[in-house]
Amino acid sequence: MLLLSWIHVALAAPTVPEGKVAVTARVDAVHGVDGLLEDGDVVDLVVRIRSTKAFVPPQCYHVRQAKILQITDETNTIAKDYGLRRVTFAVPPEAAVPVLLAQDVGTLRVALLGAGAVSATPEDCKGV
Numbered sequence: 001m002l003l004l005s006w007i008h009v010a011l012a013a014p015t016v017p018e019g020k021v022a023v024t025a026r027v028d029a030v031h032g033v034d035g036l037l038e039d040g041d042v043v044d045l046v047v048r049i050r051s052t053k054a055f056v057p058p059q060c061y062h063v064r065q066a067k068i069l070q071i072t073d074e075t076n077t078i079a080k081d082y083g084l085r086r087v088t089f090a091v092p093p094e095a096a097v098p099v100l101l102a103q104d105v106g107t108l109r110v111a112l113l114g115a116g117a118v119s120a121t122p123e124d125c126k127g128v
Contacts (some may be wrong), residue, residue: 015069022069022092023099025108029083033112037087041068041112044119045089047098049106058106060125063095065113095128 016022029035037043045063066089074084087110091099102108112118121127 006117012122017067017090019092019095020067021096022088023096023100024086024088025103026074026084027087027108027110028085031108032083032085032087032110035083035085036112037068037071037085037110039070040067042066043068043089043113045091045095045099046109046111046122046125047102047106049098049101052105057124059098060122061095061098061128062119062121062125063089063099063128064119064121065089066091066095081124092128098128 017117027037030080033043042065045061045066047061049059049061069090070087071088072086074086076084098106099108113119117122
């Protein structure tokens, strides 16, 4: 098992840009630009993590220029009905945990960038 894990990592690493971490998240049609995303697209992510403590505002992260490495359509009928897709992003290491946590304790929004587009970081977000 250890050998197979090592081989998998060794083979997968070239697909991840240097200095980035690959993370996979489920994205629905409403929050994922209505199905327009394609492998290789560059997107911005706005991640909000809810606090478990009362009266503590959510933490917000703005991940700029995350590259989409792969998109996989869900095979589950219910997931298909909601337009869910599994999207693997290449993000900076400091953004990996917030993106992963967004699935369980927050929200993840995707903005598809056109050529030369630069988005502004929301006031309440930390740029990553």
